[in-house]
Amino acid sequence: MPGAAGSTLEPLPSSLAAMKSLFRKLAAFSFIAVAASAVQAAELHVMSSGGFTAAYEILGPKFAAATGNTLDTALGPSMGTSPEAIPNRLARGEPADVVIMVGYALDDLVKRGLVMPDSRVELADSRIGISVRTGAPKPDIGTVDALRETLLHAKSIAYSDSASGVYIQNEMFRKLGIEDRIRPKAKMIPKIPVASVVANGEYEIGFQQVSELLPVPGAQFVGRIPEEVQSVTRFAAGIPVGAKHPDEARALLRYLASPQVQDTVRATGLDPIAAP
Known part of the structure; x- marks a missing residue:
């Protein structure tokens, strides 16, 4: 139907699915606006560890656009000895309004008096997966026995220096009964995505949380490791x-944990947490 000045109105979405998608987007935008309505625009300093980073990099700009806030983000692991690790950044006095990290590492910061106890928000669960170089045959990891055989025959194995890597090094290899045979060819990779050293051919197999494997070019995702030897990491956030x-900061945390963003969280390889 013609509108003002001869223009035409845009047609409504033709399918129920499209309409639902539109409503979700409108709801998410409204949620951000309401969450930030009582506060003024500010530059928020955010520290985020790898597991939730892919979701944050999508959701953060949407929050900023809707609220007028800007986000200054520093990336680093939730633990470890590297200077980039979030606890070490805080210890140096780097400014932070929000930290996004492994839940139990965040709890440790709360116990140390570095993060406000009442600010803790749970965000998502993360499972461990495997990547190989793009073009390489995908190994069989569908069962515990298949995973064990794949690792025994692999020439080299890499894993992260964060929660997933600590579990793999200290527990998973032992559970598989191959710790002594694996140790000479397995290495913890600090600071950088594990899939990057798989993509460049340094290592044949790489372990890390699925959400950290998926975005890396040159590496192909094989799948999650079997649930019998899986370790689920809960990601959470808080205010220093x-x-x-x-x-x-609280407005940002409410948005990142809101039901409206869970489709995005799931698409990045994380498992949303059921709303209470």
Whole structure:
């Protein structure tokens, strides 16, 4: 039907699925606006560990666009000795309004008095997967026995220096009964995505949380390891003591944990947490 000045109205979505998608987008936008309505625009300093980063990199700009806030983001592991690790950044006095990291590592910061106890928000669960170089045959990891044989025949194995790698090094190899035989050819990779050293041919197989494997070019995702030897990592977020913008930080945390964003969280390889 013609509109003002001879223009035409855009047709409504033709399918129920399209309409539902539109409603979800509108709801998400409205949620951000309401969450931030009581606060003014600010520059938020965010520290995020790898497991939730893919989701955050999609959702963060949407929050910023809707609220007028800007996000200054520093990436680093939830633990470890590297200077980039979030606890080490906080220890150096780097400014932070929000930290996004492995749940039990966040709990440790709460116990140490570095993060406000009442600010903790649970975000998603993350499972461990395997990648190989793009073009390489995908190994069989469908059962515990198949995974064991794949690792025994692999020439080299890499795993992260965060929660998934600590579990693999200290528990999973032992559970598989191959710890002594694996140790000489397996290495913990600090700072960088494990899939990157698989993509460049340094290592044949790489273990890391699925959400950290998927975005890396040159590596192909094989699948999640069997549930019998799986380790699920809960990601959470909180507000450091001394944050300059705690109100804006709480608005961001409410958005990242909201039902409206769970499709995005799932698409990045994470498992959303059921709403209470």
